[in-house]
Amino acid sequence: MPDREARESDAERRRRRETEAERRRRRAQFLHELTEARELRARVTPRRARAARLRQAMRMRTFRW
Template identity: 70%
Template sequence: MHSESDQGPGGPTRARESAPDPPAQVTPPAEATISPPEAAEPPPESPAAEAKVTEVTGRDAAPRPGPQGDLSPEEVREHLRRRAIFLRELAEARELRRRVTPHRSRRARIHAALRRRTFRIN
C-alpha cells in the first residue's frame, strides 16, 4: 500500500493530467506503397481439406450471424429484455445469498468496522 507521502511533490496532481497527444502518423506517398506480389495469394484449398471441415461442422451448418448483424429490431428488443431479466434475477440472487449466509455478512461487517477503526467489543 502506498501513502501520499510515497508520492513525489507532483505525484497525485501528475496522475490527474491528461495524456499527451500521440505523434501524427506519416503516410507514405501513393507511389511508395508496394503492392503485394501475385504469388502471395494462398493456394485454393484442396477437396480433402474441405472434406475435413465439413465432417466436423456438418454439411448443412448455417453460418451464425455476427453480433447484431442480421437481427431484426424485434429480436434485438427481445434479447435486451431477456438480458435485463437475467441481470435483475442475478442481483436478486446475490441479495438472497447475502441474507441467507449471515456468517459471511457478519464477517464482512466486522472487517469493515475494523477498517473504520470503530469496532468495539462489549
C-alpha cells in the same frame, strides 16, 4: 428491394428488443440471487459480516466526493 430490407431491419429490431428484455430479466434475477446470498452469508457468519460492514463504513467515511 427496399421493402425487404425494411422488413428485415424491423424483424432484427424486434429480436434485439427481446434479447435486451431477456438480458434485463436475467440480470435482475442475478442481482436478486446475489442479494439473497449476501443476506444468507451475513446470517451464517455474523462476525465476518460485522467486520465487512465496519470496513465498508470506513471506506465510505474516507471516500472524498
